[in-house]
Amino acid sequence: MLSEPSAATVRATLPAVGAAIGQIAERFYARLFAAHPELLRDLFNRGNQASGTQKQALAGSIAAFAAFLIEHPDQRPDAMLGRIAHKHASLGITPEQYPVVHEHLFAAIGEVLGDAVTPEVAAAWDEVYWLMANALIAIEKRLYEERGGARTREWQVVERVVETRDVVTFRLRPVDGGPVAAFRAGQYVSVRVTLPDGARQIRQYSLSGAPDESVRQFSVKRVHGSAEPDGEVSNHLHARVDVGDVLELSEPSGDLVLDAGTDTPLVLASAGIGVTPMIAMLADLAAGGHRGPVTVVHGDRSPADHALRADHESYAEKLPDAGVHLFYERDAEPGHRTGLVDLGGVDVRPGTRAYLCGPLPFMRTVRTQLIDKGVAPADIHYEVFGPDLWLAQTASAR
Structure with missing residues (x-):
């Protein structure tokens, strides 16, 4: 719950912050990647950064969270938080990364808004950030506990099926020979690949096989760029990954899962x-x-x-x-x-x-x-x- 003084300040400043939040996100990522270039190389989607979609998503989530706190002071946007937390858990985001984001985000806010960021405004938006961050940390902790930690596992491709001219299905078994846990229908895995320039990029792909199978199956559409370059990881998987190759997969994540009785339409x-x-x-x-x-x-x-x-x-x-x-x-x-x-x-x-x-x-x-x-x-x-x-x-x- 946002404190009353902070709620009043956020309500008064949300239009200005919302109008500038795209610029804030731009400055934030520029600062973050300058200080931590390994995050762009090995965690963040370089294609989404180049196209600007990641910046739009960050800006939207912050604005939506702040607006929800103002409109529903006694509630929490659990659906939105759950969706973000599942994405974070599939990427292996840790609590230690949230202070890093805070440092560069609030520096970016100061650079963009200047003298408008009074101590009261800074304190109010700091409260918004940590309410959101701590909620995500708690949800992600629970997700990690359910799956045995923020771990990835090596899986070997045992079958590669060309579905269409632009879609390939990969079926994989764990290299360690251990059991394959069932997942909930609708979930996805993060797949990490090493690209020719050494970057270790990650993408999420929905699991397209039955939840109780002894293999993992996901299908990849090759992304053809129009204004932006072709998709790095999808084209790499299509061109370079075959039976016998090993990929790094997360445990299944995602909140778009079947939740209905046997008679539900x-x-x-x-x-x-x-x-x-x-x-x-x-x-x-x-x-x-x-x-x-x-x-x-x-x-x-x-x-x-x-x-x-x-x-x-x-x-x-x-x-x-x-x-x-x-x-x-x-x-x-x-x-x-x-x-x-x-x-x-x-x-x-x-x-x-x-x-x-x-x-x-x-x-x-x-x-x-x-x-x-x-x-x-x-x-x-x-x-x-x-x-x-x-x-x-x-x-x-x-």
Whole structure:
């Protein structure tokens, strides 16, 4: 809970801080990487830094947290904090790193806002920072305890499957021969690779196999740059990693997980590579004897670009009450629809719980259509690959 004097100060200064927070994030990262270049080389996504998306996400999360504290003084934004904490835990973030972030963030605030940062303003925003940081540290501590520490493990590729021209699935077993713990359908792992320049970059990929399998399976879409360079890690995995190679994986993380009774109506909606967590969810539902209606919705460029399509359809066929709705921008086959995903003709049952994964415009459209069909906003859950710009843009719109 934010103290009353600090709450008043934050309320008065939030518009000014919010307006400048993009500049603050820019200065923060410049200072941080100048002091700790190893963080950019071995922890932060260099592509997201170059494109500016990481800066937007940081700014959005801080603004959203401060606004929540003001609007709901007796509550805590647990959903937002949980999402960030899972990302941090998958990267191995430690409590010792939070004071480092604090040092450079507050120096950046002072550089950007200048004399407007009075001792009272600094103290109030310091309180906001440590409320958020300590909450994240506590959640991350619990996550680490559940999985035996902030550890990674070496895994050897035992199978490599080319799904489409731009998607490859990797199946791996632990090098140490130890047991493979089950995960919750919808979770992801962090994958660390050593690039040709020596950088040890990390990316998150959803687990696309059944949760109880004795291997880890994730699928990687090769990222082709447009205004920015091609994706470093995805292209490295496609071009250089084959059967027999060893990768470093975290334990599973992520809060977009199935949480429904066996009779709960579900919508699993995806687009493009967002299909990957949905495959694990469908496999879990089929294995667990789910009886309720399951509406499977997927959009893609074409049937040839639909990764894991055979698994997508076969798992749905194992459910007693499942409907599959496929939308393709071109080359749609009989029985499927041409164009972008549109739920206008899709039956959505009362009490439905929905899970979304795909590009942000897709998820915003589907979320709006689901709400129009009577689905409660609290029952619509989503996953974003990379920095959560949905959160950032929502915060900037306040």
